[in-house]
Amino acid sequence: MPVLTRPENMERITTPALAERFIAEQIDDIRAQVGDKKVLLALSGGVDSSVVAALLIKAIGRRLVCVHVNHGLLRKDEPEQVIRVFKDEMDANLIYVDAVDRFLDKLAGVSDPETKRKIIGGEFIEVFAEEARKLEGIEFLAQGTIWPDILESEHGIKAHHNAGGLPEDLKFELCEPVRILFKDEVRVVGKALGLPDNMVYRQPFPGPGLGVRCLGAITRDRLEAVRESDAILREEFDAAGLAGKVWQYFTIVPDFKSVGIKDGRRCDEWPVILRAVNTRDAMTATVENVPFDLLQRITDRITHEVRGVNRVLYDLTPKPTGTIEWE
Numbered sequence: 153m154p155v156l157t158r159p160e161n162m163e164r165i166t167t168p169a170l171a172e173r174f175i176a177e178q179i180d181d182i183r184a185q186v187g188d189k190k191v192l193l194a195l196s197g198g199v200d201s202s203v204v205a206a207l208l209i210k211a212i213g214r215r216l217v218c219v220h221v222n223h224g225l226l227r228k229d230e231p232e233q234v235i236r237v238f239k240d241e242m243d244a245n246l247i248y249v250d251a252v253d254r255f256l257d258k259l260a261g262v263s264d265p266e267t268k269r270k271i272i273g274g275e276f277i278e279v280f281a282e283e284a285r286k287l288e289g290i291e292f293l294a295q296g297t298i299w300p301d302i303l304e305s306e307h308g309i310k311a312h313h314n315a316g317g318l319p320e321d322l323k324f325e326l327c328e329p330v331r332i333l334f335k336d337e338v339r340v341v342g343k344a345l346g347l348p349d350n351m352v353y354r355q356p357f358p359g360p361g362l363g364v365r366c367l368g369a370i371t372r373d374r375l376e377a378v379r380e381s382d383a384i385l386r387e388e389f390d391a392a393g394l395a396g397k398v399w400q401y402f403t404i405v406p407d408f409k410s411v412g413i414k415d416g417r418r419c420d421e422w423p424v425i426l427r428a429v430n431t432r433d434a435m436t437a438t439v440e441n442v443p444f445d446l447l448q449r450i451t452d453r454i455t456h457e458v459r460g461v462n463r464v465l466y467d468l469t470p471k472p473t474g475t476i477e478w479e
């Protein structure tokens with residue numbers, strides 16, 4: 153079994169050389185733990201699961217089975233990138249599950265945020281379990297658990313979101329090769345493993361994804377407005393050099409319309425709300441001072457390129473009194 157606790161005097165992994173050493177050690181540990189058996193991994197495309205996937209592919213190749221569930225609430229181009237990076241470039245044994253209709257049908261008409269979260273989390277486990285049952289000879293479950301997850305669950309701050317959740321008949325031994333790392337170390341290791349920068353330096357993204365940014369009951373057209381406006385915001389922040397600087401930035405589309413004017417005609421359409429915040433630990437947050445001309449440019453692009461949107465607003469509220477997400 154790999155080391156279960158972070159040694160107190162462990163050197164912080166800050167350089168490619170230290171990352172290479174960690175990778176070599178983990179490959180040995182993974183091989184020792186897993187032997188000639190198969191390992192299953194839910195690969196979301198987030199930093200932690202991507203680094204775990206790349207490590208395991210190096211250690212055991214196609215005996216790692218990755219399952220990528222597209223629940224329809226991912227950002228633009230994310231599922232495609234997972235396939236490109238892992239299946240095409242790393243020759244991963246990757247199962248892609250298109251569960252978009254399944255999730256959106258279950259979520260139809262559900263407006264309460266916590267109920268939405270429960271449906272998304274529950275359905276995810278169900279889809280993943282269904283795929284796991286189709287496979288034979290799996291003995292291990294790999295997870296992107298990191299050190300803060302362990303600390304937070306030990307201190308009762310949050311339930312350890314990775315651990316368990318699978319039904320009783322699916323009991324695997326856990327393989328958690330980045331569990332002693334802090335987030336910044338996971339990124340250094342990911343970089344050394346050759347993962348693309350936009351995967352390694354990805355901003356935090358909530359498990360329920362765009363589902364909590366399409367306020368109230370999710371509809372496909374409004375969800376598309378969230379996805380497209382988010383892509384424009386990311387593109388413009390990238391171009392302006394803000395992408396690596398601002399902690400988290402995204403768009404929200406509420407479930408009401410206001411009157412506007414397009415092509416000389418009255419139009420009742422949704423507003424898009426922009427949010428860009430900085431924080432150390434997400435417990436409090438300040439609002440990024442985005443240059444006004446950039447806000448105007450983003451507004452121009454969103455109102456012209458995103459279907460069904462006639463206004464753009466910037467959220468000036470720090471946390472508290474606002475939270476980072478809107479629901």
Ligand code: XMP
Nearest residue numbers: 269356357358359360400434471475476477
């Ligand atoms: P709030 O909105 O509470 O968010 O200020 C703090 C940080 O947590 C993220 N967040 C979530 N992450 N599942 C997650 O995995 C969730 O349900 C969830 N809700 C909020 C949020 O994006 C921010 O980084």
